[in-house]
Amino acid sequence: MRLGGRESGNVEDRRGRRVSGRGVAVGGGLGTIVLVVIALLLGVDPGELLQGQPGGPQPQMTQQREVPRDDPGRRFIAQVLGETEDVWRAEFARRGARYEDPRVVLFSGATESGCGFAQAQMGPFYCPRDRRVYIDLDFMADLQRRLGANGDFAAAYIVAHEVGHHVQNQMGVLGRAEQARRGMGEAAGNAMQVRIELQADCLAGVWARRAHETRNILERGDIEEGLNAAAAVGDDRLQSAGRGYVQPESFTHGTSAQRAGWFRRGLESGRIEACDTFSGG
Incomplete structure (x- = not known):
């Protein structure tokens, strides 16, 4: 990726803080794959995802360490976040709306949200x-290594996917989906969640297309890195493994195939309207 533009000021670095609290242990029958699926991506609301899981809360504490002021990981996140801000501010303005920037919280081990x-x-x-x-950042880097989803654009895809959820939130998609899920059974609720996640993948593709058109951020191999990262976290691949x-x-x-396909659809179209996962596809 060609990054070197402005760094977003919306990065809150909590690394190095000592945090104690009560975490939720995941277990009970589903074993390693549940840990993998939850760990490997990219949820909207982890508190709700983990409600009712067997296993009592466990005390957790991070190790305190000093974080360099000019940390490369923080700079990378700030630059990618800045790129997403520029794209989504312009897109919302074009539609007569105002984009409210999200904040990214960097933490070590555990934090409050x-x-x-x-x-x-x-x-x-x-x-x-x-x-x-x-x-x-340390966990995300280890995650990428274990999945084989290497490369700076693979990491940028992860950030853009999460920012895609923020775009959904501002557009009212998350609220409407949550309301609809209240009357659904488990299988239908899961299917709704799939559509939410695929739309966030598509929006990540829209962002990449728009950012490249305006600031030429993509280099050879970046698109392949993004498609590989999207495919690496497919439910079928994770469950099979x-x-x-x-x-x-x-x-x-x-x-x-769905995750890579919807990311590609956003990348090729550069249009939010192409990301209507709720009408089929």
């Missing part, structure tokens, strides 16, 4: 209640 106590093992996530994206079989009715993020 508007959606409850958060641990790195949940993976990067967006909390609609406080309009913040939460990322443990963790269990040896898949259960489509339990999918909450979509298959590898």
